[in-house]
Amino acid sequence: MQRRDFLKGGAAAAGVLGIGTGAAQGIVPAHNWSKYDFGSGPAVKDRLNQGPFPQYPPDAVIPSDEVVMTTTPSDEVVPNYGKGLVTYITADMGTEEIKSDNVSKGIEDLVNFPLGQKLYIRPTWREVQPRPGRLELPDYVKLVFDLAKKSGKQVGLRIQMSAPDYWHAPALPDFVLERVPKVDLVLNDPKDQAAGARFVKNPYSRYQPRFDDPFFQQCFRELVGQLAAEFDGNPSVEFIDTFMYGFWGEGHTWPFSNNPFPDYQTAERTWMDMLEVQLDNFKKTPLLTNTQPDFSRVGNSEMLDCTVRSNNWIRSDTIFIENEQIEALSNRPPWIGALLEQGLPGKPADPKASVEGISPAENMIAHVMDIGANYWSLWNFHQISAQNLAGYYQAYPAWFDRINRKIGYRVRPSFIWGYEADGYTGLIIGFANDGIAGVPGVLRVTVESEDGKPLRSGCLDPGYPLPGKIRQAQIVLPKGTKWQGLKLKAEIEVKExxxxxxxxxxxxxxxxxSLTLRANLRQEV
Structure with missing residues (x-):
């Protein structure tokens, strides 16, 4: 990116241009996302002709056509990569958040909870790499991956470098803490004293490390390399959350007024360098960057912009705070996936809490759908258990079923036209999307013979088909091939x-x- 090249030039570039260091920032000002130029999306291999397809002179592309097959929307849950409800196994507090006398059994129950298609964990750096040189995954993380593989579910994860709800140990390993300077966080506004009390009481959340320290950067690069060797392209891994500054890795240390950096330029340069380390290592698995506004002034806007431009994905840890996030999430490019973490209440469902017949949980689900999410968290805030999730489902089954049947993309070949030209059979396929989000990547479509031999294959443009719209594409079969009995298969291409x-x-x-092509349309006048 040009901004990054400029920043890497540092003080020398600033001197040549005759500007002070205060101007050498890559801040991306707040903007509307719907028509913002993020580029054209991921590269499309084997792009299919996507029309238009007129059949009358003087613009005729095909001689004539007729609809030979149609499909209609499914009423079932249709799990696929890049979408789904995500059962949280751990979040802010590690295994202490799992409300079970037997943590292993509690994890097994959560993995088997039928409503969730994906799983999520959020261990700390200390837990996954207590000593330098190699990963040493804790037993509960190993158990999650073992059960995930057996159940056919994929795992998303974040590694915390600051975990203010861990009271028994810091998030960073000792070999980092012993050599990296730390900066105490400061509460300047008296109004924030109450909000910051919980963090001040925890000795491990009163400070942040000097992330720009050379030894910290050395250790971070080693950690990311080891994580990528274990998880990048791993079929059991759905996504990896981007490492970000501050509490829980969300990109802030609210309500504290300072950060550990000497100035904004150092903060932004440090975090952009750390993002580039992650992008360089995770070539196959999507990174999800939080849309958190830059309260702590550490470079979040530049990180988010670079994430989208590199065709990685985004996420949010709330939808009812900071309306700026709603703009980014709801109007992101259609090929960018989005996860919404909006925790259900930790206490049991309360019918008395409804307002005008809508409970807080139902209201939450409705707004997750309004934003057009690919994923939504199944998480009782700080009270994780399959029993608690089941209690909310039993209280509000209609809304949980509704989002499970609409979340993300739901694509199908809605219209299939057939035509003949010069001995070739052609198909014009109108693809529909009955979900609430675009395809988070590139949709590849392949026509196969009855025995599975590929005949023709190609891709739609990134993100297509869009929700509630039709995207047409042309497939010309090998000469002499009849379309009846062939199979139409779909795949999604994300990164590599x-x-x-x-x-x-x-x-x-x-x-x-896949769908076997057959005539199924009875037209009655």
Whole structure:
């Protein structure tokens, strides 16, 4: 990125340009996202002709056509990569947040909770790498991955470098803390004393390390390299949260007024360098960067902008605070996935809490859908258990079922036209999306013979088809090939990986999620 090249030039570049260091910032001002130029998205290999397809002179592209097959939306939950409800196994407090006398059994119950298609954990750096040189994953993390593999579910994870709800140990390992300077956090505004009390009481959340310290950077690069070796492209991993500044890795140390850096330029340069380390290592698995506004002045806007431009994904840890995040989430480019973490109450569902017949949980679900999320967290705030989740589902089944059947993208070949030209059979396929989000990558479509041999394959433009719209594409079959009995298969391409996609249609599918083409349209006048 040009801004990053400029920042890397440092003081020398500033001197040549005759400006002070105060101007050498990559801050991305707040902007509307809907028409903002983030680029054209991920590269598309084998792009299909996506029309238009007129059939009358003088613009005729095809001689004539007729609809030979249609599909209609499915009423079922259709799990796919890049979408789904995410069962939180751990979040802010590690295993202490799991409310069970038997933590291992509690984890197993959460993994098997039927509403969630994905799993999520948030261990600390200390837990995954207590000593330099190699990862030493704790037993509960190993258990989650073992159970995930058995259940066919994928795991998302974040590694915390500051965990203010861990009271038994700091988030950073001792070999880092012993050599890296720390800066105490300061509460300047008396109004923030009450809000900051919980952090002041915890000795491990009163400070932040000097992230720009050379030894910290050395250790961080080693950690990210080891994490990538273990998780990048791992079929059990859905996504990795981007390392960010501050509490829980969300990008802030609210309500404290300072940060550990000497100035904004150092903070931004440090975090952009750390983001680049992550981008360089995670070539296959998406990174999710929080949309947190830059309360702590550490470079969040530049990190978020770079994340989107590199075709990685975004997330938010709230939707009812800071309206700036709603703009980014709801109007992001259609090829960018988004996860919304909005915790359910930790206490049991209370019918008396409803306002005008809508409970807080139902209201929350409705607004997650309004924003157009790919993922939503199944998480009882600081009270994690399958029993608590089941209690909320039993109280409000209609809304939970609704979001489970709408979350993310739900694509199908809505219209299929057939035509003949010069001995070739052509198909014009109108792809629909009955979900609430675009395709978080590139949709690849393949026509196969009955025995599974690929005949033609190609891709739609990034993010397409869009929700509630049709995207048409042309596929010309090998000469002499008839379309009846062929199979239409879908995959999603994200970074360097390709994942199977099951069509979200009512019509019967094959075991692999593909659709056998057959005439099924009866037109009656």
């Amino acid at each position: 990986m390709r994942y199977p996609v099951r069509w979200a249609c009512h019509q019967q599918l094959n075991e692999d999620g």
